[in-house]
Amino acid sequence: MSAFLLCLDSGTTAVKAAAFDRHGRIVASAQRQNRALRRDGARIEQDMAATRDDAFAVMRECAAELGGTLDGILVTGQGDGLWPLDAQLRPAGHAITWLDGRARQIASELQDSGALDEIQAVTGSRPTAASQSLQLLWLQRNDPQRLATIAHLL
Secondary structure (H helix, E strand, C coil): CEEEEEEEEECCCEEEEEEECCCCCEEEEEEEECCEEECCCCCEEECHHHHHHHHHHHHHHHHHHCCEEEEEEEEEECCCEECEECCCCCECCCEEECCCCCCHHHHHHHHHHCHHHHHHHHHCCCCCCCCHHHHHHHHHHHCHHHHHHCCEEC
């Protein structure tokens, strides 16, 4: 009986799954387009429940085509952004994607104050408006009620 590896990628434009055999050949694949939710101005969000449902759907489609066992699942996704969960591990509102620009003003303020240089000296990286830390700071300043519902971050 053949064994397969299932790879899931929740990217910016689509949720994709592909099953690979032991020789690295793609033996099944499926995808669903992501639906970015464009809000006022530079806000770009994503419905986390819809993304989850799409991920399950493409994985089911691939698995249905396999004639063997699944040895493992590899998951990748968008690099930055805020994917919040509540204490019960349910989505705490929509994800704030890495394309979202609502924290640009905060990034500018931190740049002007020299704080970005200090952060980079300590962490080795420089946060941008797409960074989870600045998106959380934006929520703290602009939507503290939503921030209070967040218990976990993906």
